Amino acid sequence: MIATLPPSKQPAQRSPAPLSISFEFFPPKTGALETQLWSAFERLAPLQPAFASVTYGAGGSTRDRTHRIVARMRRTSDVEPAAHLTCVDASRAAIQEVIESYLKVGVRHIVALRGDPPAGVGEAYIPHPQGFQTTAELVAAIRRTGDVEVSVSAYPEKHPESRDLDADIDVLAAKIDAGASRAITQFFFDNAHFYRYRDRLAKRGLDIPVVPGILPISNFAQAKRFADACGTDVPAWLAARFEGLEDDPETRRLVAATVVAEQVFDLVANGIGEFHFYTLNRAELVFATCHMLGLRPSARDAAA
Numbered sequence: 001m002i003a004t005l006p007p008s009k010q011p012a013q014r015s016p017a018p019l020s021i022s023f024e025f026f027p028p029k030t031g032a033l034e035t036q037l038w039s040a041f042e043r044l045a046p047l048q049p050a051f052a053s054v055t056y057g058a059g060g061s062t063r064d065r066t067h068r069i070v071a072r073m074r075r076t077s078d079v080e081p082a083a084h085l086t087c088v089d090a091s092r093a094a095i096q097e098v099i100e101s102y103l104k105v106g107v108r109h110i111v112a113l114r115g116d117p118p119a120g121v122g123e124a125y126i127p128h129p130q131g132f133q134t135t136a137e138l139v140a141a142i143r144r145t146g147d148v149e150v151s152v153s154a155y156p157e158k159h160p161e162s163r164d165l166d167a168d169i170d171v172l173a174a175k176i177d178a179g180a181s182r183a184i185t186q187f188f189f190d191n192a193h194f195y196r197y198r199d200r201l202a203k204r205g206l207d208i209p210v211v212p213g214i215l216p217i218s219n220f221a222q223a224k225r226f227a228d229a230c231g232t233d234v235p236a237w238l239a240a241r242f243e244g245l246e247d248d249p250e251t252r253r254l255v256a257a258t259v260v261a262e263q264v265f266d267l268v269a270n271g272i273g274e275f276h277f278y279t280l281n282r283a284e285l286v287f288a289t290c291h292m293l294g295l296r297p298s299a300r301d302a303a304a
């Protein structure tokens with residue numbers, strides 16, 4: 001969806017940034033939670049995202065559910081589905097089958113990932129002996145299979161397993177060389193990390209779109225747990241905003257909406273026009289943020 005910001009929010013020195021949004025969902029385990037997923041999707045789809053992605057569970061545990069959800073998105077809406085795919089615990093042949101199964105139902109965008117170590121985050125990652133050794137190899141295999149857009153991950157605060165940010169950027173560069181055309185970042189709360197990262201990528205001449213991953217905080221304790229697991233900085237000012245609101249969901253929601261709006265407006269003021277929202281299968285905060293960005297539902301693109 002392309003929209004422009006209200007004049008008061010336009011950055012003074014830059015031309016109006018056209019806005020493009022995308023949403024990430026995960027395949028839930030139960031029927032009740034799946035109802036929540038589709039209700040969130042139906043609320044958000046009319047905002048005309050560039051795509052909606054569906055994650056792939058650890059070790060392929062959601063293989064069938066991910067497939068079923070992207071296939072239904074394709075069948076019942078105008079939203080472009082993007083299926084995640086990881087290398088964990090799978091041979092090249094098994095992964096090739098998954099790629100082809102996505103293509104068969106009309107999926108033309110794959111988010112290619114290595115995935116977390118099967119033994120758990122923090123343990124050593126050991127590739128499957130007949131599997132892809134790196135994400136770049138997976139990207140190349142997808143690109144060889146068909147006319148598929150490939151997005152990959154990026155880590156403004158570096159991946160926890162990376163020696164340093166330069167080593168992490170080397171991995172991103174290899175994925176771009178293999179054919180990735182977009183990177184979506186791990187979520188971050190302090191935009192300064194993203195700006196520094198953007199500058200480093202520019203210095204390295206890496207010029208594919210690097211889309212900030214935005215996690216609205218509907219539950220601070222949960223967001224902090226996610227952040228600790230993936231090495232995302234949680235600034236003291238952010239913790240202070242949510243302090244004492246554990247039993248006050250109404251105020252928490254208002255604070256959460258303000259925090260995410262501040263984050264995206266600051267990014268917009270710094271020339272960013274693309275956002276990937278980690279929805280956690282909830283529409284409310286994401287919808288409110290998109291509304292404040294000037295995006296409005298279009299009846300034509302509503303999910304069926």
Ligand code: FAD
Nearest residue numbers: 055056084113114115116135153159161162168171184186
């Ligand atoms: P890469 O970008 O390939 O590598 C990340 C880092 O790992 C490298 O910088 C390097 O430090 C290290 N590394 C990788 N390969 C090697 C190697 N051969 N030797 C030494 N070090 C190496 N996880 C899921 O399970 N399912 C999902 O659907 C999913 N979706 C995601 C979407 C986004 C946008 C992001 C940011 C993450 C997602 N993840 C998902 C999490 C991701 O799988 C983990 O962060 C994982 O640990 C790294 O996978 P990657 O593709 O980011 O790895």
